[in-house]
Amino acid sequence: MNDPNGMVYYEGEYHLFYQYYPGGLQWGPMHWGHAVSTDLLHWKHLPVALEPDELGMIFSGSAVVDWNDSTGFFNGRHGLVAIYTSAGDTHQQQSIAYSLDKGRTWIKYQGNPVVPNDEIKDFRDPKVFWHEDTKQWLMVLAAGQEILFYTSPDLKEWVFASRFGEGHGAHGGVWECPDLFELPVENGAEGDTRWVLQVDIGDGAASGGSGGQYFIGSFDGQTFVNEGAPEEIRWVDYGKDFYATQSFSDIPESDGRRIWMAWMSNWQYANEVPTSPWRSAMTLPREVAIRKESDGQMKLVQYPVRELKQLAGESFAAGSYVLSSESATELCEVPEGPAVYDVLLDLSSCAAAGFCLYGTGADKGFVLKADRESGTLTADRSDMQGSDFHEKFPAVTSAPLPISDGVVELSVVLDTGSVEIFSTDGTVTMTNLVLPEKNNRYSISGFAEAGKAGATLTGRRLRSVWDR
Numbered sequence: 001m002n003d004p005n006g007m008v009y010y011e012g013e014y015h016l017f018y019q020y021y022p023g024g025l026q027w028g029p030m031h032w033g034h035a036v037s038t039d040l041l042h043w044k045h046l047p048v049a050l051e052p053d054e055l056g057m058i059f060s061g062s063a064v065v066d067w068n069d070s071t072g073f074f075n076g077r078h079g080l081v082a083i084y085t086s087a088g089d090t091h092q093q094q095s096i097a098y099s100l101d102k103g104r105t106w107i108k109y110q111g112n113p114v115v116p117n118d119e120i121k122d123f124r125d126p127k128v129f130w131h132e133d134t135k136q137w138l139m140v141l142a143a144g145q146e147i148l149f150y151t152s153p154d155l156k157e158w159v160f161a162s163r164f165g166e167g168h169g170a171h172g173g174v175w176e177c178p179d180l181f182e183l184p185v186e187n188g189a190e191g192d193t194r195w196v197l198q199v200d201i202g203d204g205a206a207s208g209g210s211g212g213q214y215f216i217g218s219f220d221g222q223t224f225v226n227e228g229a230p231e232e233i234r235w236v237d238y239g240k241d242f243y244a245t246q247s248f249s250d251i252p253e254s255d256g257r258r259i260w261m262a263w264m265s266n267w268q269y270a271n272e273v274p275t276s277p278w279r280s281a282m283t284l285p286r287e288v289a290i291r292k293e294s295d296g297q298m299k300l301v302q303y304p305v306r307e308l309k310q311l312a313g314e315s316f317a318a319g320s321y322v323l324s325s326e327s328a329t330e331l332c333e334v335p336e337g338p339a340v341y342d343v344l345l346d347l348s349s350c351a352a353a354g355f356c357l358y359g360t361g362a363d364k365g366f367v368l369k370a371d372r373e374s375g376t377l378t379a380d381r382s383d384m385q386g387s388d389f390h391e392k393f394p395a396v397t398s399a400p401l402p403i404s405d406g407v408v409e410l411s412v413v414l415d416t417g418s419v420e421i422f423s424t425d426g427t428v429t430m431t432n433l434v435l436p437e438k439n440n441r442y443s444i445s446g447f448a449e450a451g452k453a454g455a456t457l458t459g460r461r462l463r464s465v466w467d468r
Helices: 306-311
Strands: 004-010 013-020 031-037 043-050 057-066 079-087 092-099 123-131 136-143 146-152 159-164 175-186 193-201 211-219 224-226 243-247 258-263 286-292 298-304 312-324 329-333 339-346 352-359 365-371 376-383 396-400 407-415 418-423 429-433 443-449 452-462
Touching: 004 079, 004 243, 004 258, 013 043, 013 057, 031 057, 043 079, 057 092, 079 123, 092 123, 123 175, 136 175, 146 175, 159 224, 175 211, 175 243, 175 258, 193 224, 193 243, 193 286, 211 243, 211 298, 298 418, 306 312, 312 329, 312 339, 329 452, 339 352, 352 452, 365 407, 365 418, 376 418, 376 429, 396 429, 443 452
Parallel strands: 004 057, 057 123, 175 286, 312 443
Antiparallel strands: 004 013, 013 031, 031 043, 057 079, 079 092, 123 136, 136 146, 146 159, 175 193, 193 211, 211 224, 243 258, 258 286, 286 298, 312 452, 329 443, 339 407, 339 452, 352 365, 352 443, 365 376, 376 396, 407 418, 418 429
16 A cells, blocks of 8 residues: 545545555555544545546545535535546546445546646646635646646536646655645634645655655635745655655534644655565554744644544553663663653753664664754664665654754654654654564663763553554
């Protein structure tokens, strides 16, 4: 599996479709796999939703609720419509399908493709939503290294509106999997909002390979205007393994959240990750917001969805420590299964400090370090067991993390094959795969550089989502 697709909330269920090849563990003819959940944590697999046809493979896209039956598919009622890329051998076009039974089965529109194309090579990944101010459907589409915007009254007939991208942000690879949504501004004036345009790039991301960037600005139903400097690059996540980010559409206003997920891998090595009988997973769902900082800058903030607290189990580690540059201090063992760690580091008397996760004594494992002098947070998995299957997998990822008062607070979520790191203020996230060996004894130790550091660590087990 790879990209999350068609993420939508409808009649009590979150729908997650995804790029899927049923015939193997490597990329192949793409289908849409399908799962549903009532709480964003426990997912039920459903049969494949969309299969390749005469127009090509089923590439990424989105899904919406057609509340007013603008398509005429639902006999005056409402239902789900999927908008996806039909990927032929030589070109890519946009198509739609609809469901009359809450997404269990799908009917492809006889008039496909709804956005034909025979000129642009990379022309894909439609994100569609209803724009209330202009009373029309909007399509956000990746084309080469820019974003195209289209409008429609009925999801069938589309008109080109504008384009964005030239001279803005990162262009190390093809642009893919766009998303666009409006958010209220935390700490802003009443009624103040901004639009977030999320765009993935296939190569040249912050930590190498594939990754995501975002722009903050305004959108009037036709044109997106980036309010940042054109050359500024804002990364969604600073790890190696956060790609194809998409948010759920049609979450009720009474909830009010914008929630997204990403594919947890990197195209540099995705086809070779040595896991079995699966290959690839999605990240934790995240709540997304915009915050106005004290200097007036707008920043994207992300946190694990509040539903994660439902899985909280017993505490297994809690304590305060003094970390020294003379030797590492073992803090606790890493339990089997998922867990979350809340950590605090006081760097006022040292240059840097951090933790070694998944250490075995023979190697350091996954090293997480905050450096006060450089103002960075780094994660190093190059000495982690299982990292040698591909030359691009051992890596040191780095994120800017100003440490003006010397204190760093983080939340670290460990699962069977992943580490997701969140700064307490939500402005920095870092997602990386790890490959610990089953039944090994792993520990967490702390260290300091050029002095001593104060540290507190609290660990809590998380119940497996497969245990109901």
